[in-house]
Amino acid sequence: MLAMTACLPAQAAAPGAGRLMTLAFPGWDDSAAGRVRTVTVPHIPGVTDVRGAAWETGPQRVLAAPELVLRIGATRLTLIAGLVPAGADGKPAATHLVPRALAAYQFERRGGAWKLAASQGIFALRGFFGQARVSGVALSGQRQGVAMEYGSCWGGYCGTWLALYQLQGTTVQGTPMVETALSGTNINAVLDCSRRLQPLVKAPPQDTGPHDDGAAPDNHDCYAIESSWHVGPARGQPGDLFIHYHGAISRAEAHAAAPAAIDQRQVLRYEGGRYRAVAGFNPVPPI
Secondary structure (H helix, E strand, C coil): CCCEEECCCCCCCCCCHHHHHHHHCCCCCCCCCCCEEEEEECCCCCCCCCCCCCCCCEEEEEEEEEEEEEEEECCEEEEEEEEEEECCCCCECCCCCCCEEEEEEEEEEECCEEEEEEEEEEEEEECECCECEEEEEECCCCCEEEEEEEEEEECCEEEEEEEEEEEECCEECCCCCEEEEEEEECCCCCHHHHHHCCCCCCCCCHHHCCCCCCCCHHHCCEEEEEEEEEECCCCCCCCCEEEEEEEEEECHHHCCCCCEEEEEEEEEEEECCEEEEEECCCCCCCC
């Protein structure tokens, strides 16, 4: 996975993500064997205490890769590394319910060289099959954030979610500012949903294998909803979070009628360390 560098001034003599990885994980290199490292996993309720779970409390072998390098100041950097449990063969030991871990490491420039100043370790576990899309977010002119977007499907029901984390100084807060559904569809869950959502939603390819649960049309909604999001400009506190949802829904009670179009904007405002909805709503049904 390629590392992304956020807001690094061109004139700054900042090391590359690979160099920072070798400081955070001694012996690391970008090879199959070099990416296998050992980290200490904290106890995480519902994740590390589940019998048979891939993530276990204590020392654990993982595959480590750089995700982001964030510039905190003239002499400070934060590295975000992505981790997934490693099997005995050195390959990912990631089944459907195994989340991807993010860990943070702080660096300072001292005496002309970059040094590891602190190891925050794992602050987030989100995703499926050990995968999630990670990106840096400018929350305001003075605040930075880390976004995790992840998704999967179960029996024809599919969804994606966003978890957004805030940096406080060089440290990433372990509790997300917001965690919300970004998309959802059950167009492959039952055979009639593809028909009911047309013409607003294009029918899926025939080889996707819809799951026919035999449910009568007046017993279930059909929906296909997607979204885009961004954080509005702000100087100090994080700006408003805007999520624009679009798609279609066919309600069970109106299954014979044309589907209703979804064109909904939700606005969330930063209050007390979290984003809270102040306008609109999230139209994605729970999965």
